[in-house]
Amino acid sequence: MERVDLEVGYGETLALVGESGAGKSTTLLEVMALAAPRHGRIEVLGRDVSALSRAEARRMRAVVQYVPQDPMSSLDPRLPVGDIVAEPLLVQRWPADRVAARVAEVLGLVGLRPRDASAYPHRFSGGQRQRIALARALAVEPELLLLDEPVSALDVSVRAGILDLLRRLREDPGPACLFVSHDLGAVRHIADRVAVLHSGRVVETGGVREVFERPGHPYTRALLAAVPVPDPAAVAVPTESSVPRGGPLAVGEGAAGCRFRTCCPAFTRLEGGQRVRCEREVPGVPDISVGRGRWIACHFPAGLVERR
Numbered sequence: 394m395e396r397v398d399l400e401v402g403y404g405e406t407l408a409l410v411g412e413s414g415a416g417k418s419t420t421l422l423e424v425m426a427l428a429a430p431r432h433g434r435i436e437v438l439g440r441d442v443s444a445l446s447r448a449e450a451r452r453m454r455a456v457v458q459y460v461p462q463d464p465m466s467s468l469d470p471r472l473p474v475g476d477i478v479a480e481p482l483l484v485q486r487w488p489a490d491r492v493a494a495r496v497a498e499v500l501g502l503v504g505l506r507p508r509d510a511s512a513y514p515h516r517f518s519g520g521q522r523q524r525i526a527l528a529r530a531l532a533v534e535p536e537l538l539l540l541d542e543p544v545s546a547l548d549v550s551v552r553a554g555i556l557d558l559l560r561r562l563r564e565d566p567g568p569a570c571l572f573v574s575h576d577l578g579a580v581r582h583i584a585d586r587v588a589v590l591h592s593g594r595v596v597e598t599g600g601v602r603e604v605f606e607r608p609g610h611p612y613t614r615a616l617l618a619a620v621p622v623p624d625p626a627a628v629a630v631p632t633e634s635s636v637p638r639g640g641p642l643a644v645g646e647g648a649a650g651c652r653f654r655t656c657c658p659a660f661t662r663l664e665g666g667q668r669v670r671c672e673r674e675v676p677g678v679p680d681i682s683v684g685r686g687r688w689i690a691c692h693f694p695a696g697l698v699e700r701r
């Protein structure tokens with residue numbers, strides 16, 4: 394990752410969207426690792442992770458929980474569900490008398506029955522396994538929940554149930570959530586804010602509704618136009634020809650100016666003077682501010698500010 398500037402507050406869900414290879418999962422894994430990234434800085438709960446002692450990192454890991462795309466990868470097939478959910482509690486040395494009660498509580502929270510605690514993972518459907526993975530992550534009352542494509546492997550009816558569950562957890566109020574998805578319908582359903590990634594960089598962030606209804610960066614517009622619109626009545630997405638292919642210029646290669654100009658669908662339609670600006674000035678992040686918490690890494694964000 395070259396540059397990702399993101400913040401997610403307590404009780405808030407921030408979605409990372411973009412095509413495969415945009416850097417979404419890498420970002421999540423870097424946060425989960427609680428290790429200094431190759432570039433930039435990661436702060437979790439107000440602490441720079443590169444400055445954490447071993448003991449501090451261990452304590453931090455207890456409050457940062459990860460739910461993978463494939464729930465089976467996090468569920469030990471040799472253990473009954475109750476033991477799987479209890480495991481992180483035991484690692485954190487919860488008193489034995491509280492563990493059983495907490496396991497029953499979180500199983501109920503995700504819509505499973507108390508008797509499911511004695512069954513093994515292979516007895517459950519894909520959606521139920523995702524509920525078990527969520528119960529395990531929620532058991533320790535995390536402050537930051539990392540969700541990696543939590544519904545992508547599920548069929549439509551099961552997906553709706555999991556999205557409703559995630560939405561309810563958010564209303565509790567729940568932990569801060571960083572949610573990676575290429576499913577814009579899911580993002581619209583559960584996220585408060587969205588960050589659009591392209592080639593390892595954030596190109597636009599803002600409230601989900603603002604970004605989906607008035608995308609400013611050419612890449613965001615192309616991305617939204619290229620996927621099925623989840624709610625056509627509510628979203629009028631301007632069209633772009635296609636999602637831009639190829640990546641931005643590498644560091645040092647045409648270093649001046651906007652590095653996206655070689656794959657920007659809007660660049661060729663700009664007037665001469667505007668193109669010169671794209672070629673000479675790096676669109677600073679977040680120098681084009683169009684509202685609180687909203688920014689676009691482009692000199693000419695469509696329809697939001699007067700072209701300069």
Ligand code: SF4
Pocket residue numbers: 611651652653654657658659660671676690691692693694
């Ligand atoms: S600054 Fe110019 S080249 Fe870069 S994304 Fe915006 S319009 Fe395209």
